[in-house]
Amino acid sequence: MSRPSLHRGFTLLEVTLSSVIGSIVLLAAMGVGLQLQRRALFEEQTMMAQSTGRAVKDALTVDLQLAGLGMGNAPIAFANNDTRFALQVWTEPDLTAGLPPAFAPDATFALPPSGSPYENFRSDVVQLYWGDTRNMIVMDACNGKTVIRQGNSFTFCTGPNPPTAMNPPGGQRTPAIIVNPAGNVACHLQITNVNANSETLNANPGSAIGNTGNPPCGDPDDGIWEDTGWLTMRTEGSAWRVNWARGAPTLEHLPAGAATWVAVSRDVERLKVRQAVVDLANPAAGLRWYPEASAGRPALDRCTRATCTADSGPPGNAASSDNELRRMLQQRVRELEVTLVIRSRRADVTAVTPGVPMRVDEEGFPEDGFKRRTLTFRVTPRNFAAGGLQPQAGAGT
Secondary structure: OOOOOOOOOOOHHHHHHHHHHHHHHHHHHHHHHHHHHHHHHHHHHHHHHHHHHHHHHHHHHHHHHHOOOOOOOOOEEEEOOEEEOOEEEEOOOOOOOOEOOOEOOOOOOOOOOOOOOOOOOOOOEEEEEEEEEEEEEEEOOEOOEOEEEEOOEEEEEEOOOOOOOOOOOOOOOEEEEEEEHHHOEEEEEEEEEEEOOOOEEEEEEEOOOOEOOOOOOOOOOOHHHHOOOOEEEEEEEEEEEEEOOOOOOEEEEEOOOOOOOEEEEOOEEEEEEEEEEOOOOOOOOOOEEEOEHHHOEOOHHHOOOOOOHHHOOOOOOOOOOHHHHHHHHHOOEEEEEEEEEEEOOOOOHHHOOOOOOOOEOOOOOEOOOOOEEEEEEEEOOOOOOOOOOOOOOOOOO
């Protein structure tokens, strides 16, 4: 009599069922793994966007705090009919048309694509100026004035042993600013020579754009040159913008003296700036922000006497024109609020369904698969409270 086998194998049905169950479990595990991998990837992208935001914030803050170094918020006469400020913001301009005289038309610039989900993502443009104090020349008086005319050039009198670092190479000119912060006056110069022996410098008032012939900067007989406290510094500055020329945003920087914009980050999608001005008659009062939708105030560069009537100036000294009003406001800027929109470098393609219109999320961003972070910070330009237009003595007391 035979004995039954103690080792019975699996039947075909059991093997088949086991294979099917194993495949299901494996596919589920792979799906979970892919989801976790995708989530980890975009968490990493989000962290990179946050790091980019912090780096851009630090770079912008440095420039914003340098603005007005040596001159405060005094208007700078670059040429006839060309007065600029140490800090200027233009609201969402098209730089292909330029912003004369500060920016010539630029064919390398583009706004967000029209008709796309990004057409409302236009950014502001920021321009800054400051003086390089490392080789600053302290001016002095000769014949009772800081400046005298000598031929077609002006001769500016310096203190003893002026540094000659601003002497330009042969045939060239050094851009510089002569400023008297206490007098709220700044004049742009083109220096041709600094002579330590005669304690003078020769320069033409103006810039590469044109000369300054209007008083006070273009008049050596103006009474301002009898004041003390004049300083001359090499012109420094920078500008910031977001360019969509490649179909995607790129934050660009224009360093001092450069003719070409430099790409800083391809992750910054938008740059917006608000400005706050002080009431010089009551400096203890709160700052007034531009733009401020709740108060009906436009951006500062778009103010008119009709839209910013509360800021047109004190009775008897009101702004005579829209340009005069904006000049008055610009000299009273004391704080800035910068908002950056940073997006991840890669989009989650699974978040977009081909052929389906793109929706907008609760923050107003298109649901295009990019992860975004909004970074808002405030900066107080440190030099605006030290020079330029200041509150009157006893104001607000």
